[in-house]
Amino acid sequence: MENLAIIGGGNLGRSIVSGLLTSGLFGTTQITVSGKSKKNLTAIKQTFNVVVSQSNTEAIQNAKWILLCVQPKQLASVLDEIKEAIHPDQMLISTVTGVGIQEINKVLSTNKVIRVMPNTGASKKMSMTCIAANNECTEELKTVEKMFSTIGKTLVIEEPLMQAATVLGASGIAFFLRFLRAMIQGGIQMGFHPHEAQIIAVQTAMGAATLVSENDTHPECEIDKVTTPQGCTIQGLNEMEHQGLSSSVIKGVMASYEKINSIK
Structure with missing residues (x-):
């Protein structure tokens, strides 16, 4: 080069x-x-x-x-x-x-x-x-x-999508890290020491992303593999959705997108 x-x-x-x-x-x-x-x-x-x-x-x-x-x-x-x-x-x-x-x-x-x-x-x-x-x-x-x-x-x-790419790809690092921090805090509340909770949450996040990437599947396909009827996973997922998880993430992404379109 x-x-x-x-x-x-x-x-x-x-x-x-x-x-x-x-x-x-x-x-x-x-x-x-x-x-x-x-x-x-x-x-x-x-x-x-x-x-x-x-x-x-x-x-x-x-x-x-x-x-x-x-x-x-x-x-x-x-x-x-x-x-x-x-x-x-x-x-x-x-x-x-x-x-x-x-x-x-x-x-x-x-x-x-x-x-x-x-x-x-x-x-x-x-x-x-x-x-x-x-x-x-x-x-x-x-x-x-x-x-x-x-x-x-x-x-x-296409160039008109560069603003959206900045939000999803660059700001997205911070978005995923904030979710990771919340997972770690939940682990601490359940009884793990902070460094233990971080090890578990980080490796789990890497595993989740790798499953979707290497299997070329939709996230919901991988979610289905770990949710059993009346199990703890679906209980937790549904509570997160009741509290607005998906909606909050989408609103956050779109708020970032609106802001980036105003930056000059």
């Missing part, structure tokens, strides 16, 4: 660096991370031994791929900073929430742009990355798919 510059060394950027390095697709000298925080960059250098820079223009000098990994409110200043230094053959990959390809091309009109939305599971090569591109990026899209498939699963989608 040709050199990669990552503009933004926050949690998502660090997760991507970690995943890409362990995949073997990039060497440490092929990745440059830029940001304004010297303290943060020092930590990234110590952890991953990649090249770091406080200058975005310096970071992109020798990069074929430029990954924009900043908050929406930071994007305008970043694009303004690099627009005089960027070359037409450099490829932009954007993780920026709520900002479309056309919006980026208004500033950098000669550069191709592909949008991606990975999640922090990237650090464990367990990311779910949704990818969207225009028709003129066919060849580049294949490379971006290859890049992000090394840190988890990828799915190419």
Whole structure:
């Protein structure tokens, strides 16, 4: 792979660096991370031994791929900073929430742009990355798919679905973790020590997801396998539904979706 510059060394950027390095697709000298925080960059250098820079223009000098990994409110200043230094053959990959390809091309009109939305599971090569591109990026899209498939699963989608992909795939990490926390708390109330409850709940969650993934079944099919007539499982499931579990999750997802559509 040709050199990669990552503009933004926050949690998502660090997760991507970690995943890409362990995949073997990039060497440490092929990745440059830029940001304004010297303290943060020092930590990234110590952890991953990649090249770091406080200058975005310096970071992109020798990069074929430029990954924009900043908050929406930071994007305008970043694009303004690099627009005089960027070359037409450099490829932009954007993780920026709520900002479309056309919006980026208004500033950098000669550069191709592909949008991606990975999640922090990237650090464990367990990311779910949704990818969207225009028709003129066919060849580049294949490379971006290859890049992000090394840190988890990828799915190419239409760009109008990128907002929904951010909620379901990226925010979804937090949603599932909140449910996991509740399971752990329930385990503690039943008598397990916190670390014991966490071991059981985490492994159970991993098992549940793996059953659906590897068996290619609907969750309800796997639920049916562990619910017996008048049993404790169906009793618990029904009580959760009486208390609004499914409805609350759907409402939470949609609230997040409404919020993301208002972010500019």
